[in-house]
Amino acid sequence: MAEPKMPDELMRLWRLPTGPRLGRPAELDVDRVVGTAVALADRDGLSGATLPKIAAALHVTPMSLYRYIGSKDELIVLMADLGFGPATEPTGPDGDWRTRLRRWALAQRAIFQRRPWLAAVPVAGPPRGPNAIGWMDAGLRCLRATDLDWAAKVGVITVVSGHVRRAFVVASELEAGSRAAGLEQIQVERDYGRDLVELVDPVRFPDAAGLFAADIWERPPEDPDADFTFGLELVLDGVAAAIDRTRTQN
Template sequence: MSAEQEEAPAELARLWRLPVPASGLGRPAALDTERVVRTGVELADRDGLTGATLPKIAKELGVSPMSLYRHVGSKDELLVLMRDLALGSPPEVETAPDRWREGLRQWTVAQRLVHHDRPWLPRLPIAGPPMGPHEIAWMEAGLSALSGTELDWAAKVGSLTLLSGYVRHASLLSQEHAQGRSETGLSQEETERAYGRTLARLITPDRFPQVALLFSSGLFESAPEGAYDDPATDHDFVFGLERVLDGIAVAVDRARAGTG
């Protein structure tokens, strides 16, 4: 073990699964951090965040809640550990200088799919900058996509933060829309059509001229069935992502020209 590992705080050591010196004689512990955290992720996948409390994890493992504190220091630490494990490994991304946009697109869509598969993930509080091995691996992949650009480090990190924030917002908004649809039994496409038809009867050009033009344009009638079924190709998500990438492209061009 390196000197850096020996000096790592307990929370960081658990996050990186660094070896912990044995504490005296006796049988090896029946639990470890990996098993506790993996159980928490499995419960969250099944029951949401409310199903992944320390008492419920202990019950699932057949141990006392107090025994978990040898492996997870607190509820807040549990959430940090669960987030890193749940993210998993990042995708392989394009790294060629002229392919940075495709690389970031791959990176962002992969995050969106992880959040779709684990809807509890974007609901976790942001406790600080990336610290865990999976989070750092995602950072490495994102920076690799931008490695052929002339952006400085602050601009690269800012670009990744912007894209991650967009994914988080889009994921939460999608969940809220899905919850609302579950109460009506309508699909997203049916919801949009019903919305357009209802408002078109109420809005008059003399009071809301631009909105009236919008509702008479046929936009809310145009989405085909299934247009929102795939979170990676969802029209609203893709539109927003491309606009964010447009903004990053301006910064990339300015950095290349030396005017950024």
């Protein structure tokens, strides 16, 4: 009985040949098509990497691109894997999972900051491409010295990377809203606090009223990354608790 054939889209993702090549070498290949798409996304955002625009940049017809990518959805997967690039090697003292995992998270955040369009790529399943697997491998390596089992390690890196992505999306949306209003983010927050303190009834919403009456809305944050850092450290505290719990059970 013949073994099942690996899907063509997975072979293209790993740059494996999908069949015999006859005749002259092709003028294009997967790397050139996907590299052009990433360059367009870097310049114009994900919506700027349409098949007609990619084809125009390569001086071919849009239909001819389907020889190298199976579909627009497959192209997005290929772009995301290339866009993230090879994983950064997690560094830190031996056994210091927290420092290494924090640096792993910060390295991912730096990629989103450099290529914001990656945050708009839908999450269509677990990692499949070589670069995505490389980031998974690096995250798992951060946790190598812990007693967590494989399922827990996968859960940890999924939650950490999810925080990085979501925090970047929220910050970008808030920044876009501030720009649309023609205001700095600190002014938006001040206006929010001043407006709500007048509306929130302390009898109906006692704790929320206490929040809006506090002076946090008037004080600009000392660290613009404070929200991201707080969330990341909160997640890492949870990981530490899970590691301690596993150690005591063993």
